[in-house]
Amino acid sequence: MNRAKDMVKKQFLVVIRDFKDPECIQRRMAARPKHLEMAQNSHPDYIVCGGAIFDSHETRKMVGSAMICQAESEDELRQKIAQDPYVLGKVWESWDVYPYRNAIGLKELEQQPV
Numbered sequence: 521m522n523r524a525k526d527m528v529k530k531q532f533l534v535v536i537r538d539f540k541d542p543e544c545i546q547r548r549m550a551a552r553p554k555h556l557e558m559a560q561n562s563h564p565d566y567i568v569c570g571g572a573i574f575d576s577h578e579t580r581k582m583v584g585s586a587m588i589c590q591a592e593s594e595d596e597l598r599q600k601i602a603q604d605p606y607v608l609g610k611v612w613e614s615w616d617v618y619p620y621r622n623a624i625g626l627k628e629l630e631q632q633p634v
């Protein structure tokens with residue numbers, strides 16, 4: 521067993537959907553400062569990159585989020601997501617987690633072993 525390789529965090533792509541009620545955007549704006557502070561404080565060890573998903577580029581109505589994250593396991597990742605201010609503030613309704621491997625564009629991830 522290669523202990524160093526076992527300690528390498530796994531990469532995940534997370535696609536998140538907001539609640540669809542009309543008040544969701546107000547809850548998002550209220551929770552946003554705490555969410556962004558948490559995201560900045562956890563970059564790049566947990567959240568490598570992330571941002572809002574829009575319904576279109578023209579309207580830019582936020583309908584969800586996407587993130588590339590690192591964690592030792594999917595369970596650890598899901599526990600962290602469950603504590604995000606957007607979850608606690610009833611902004612994020614559901615999310616899908618996909619095992620991911622960065623190939624290009626994020627220097628923080630390019631050198632990690634597969």
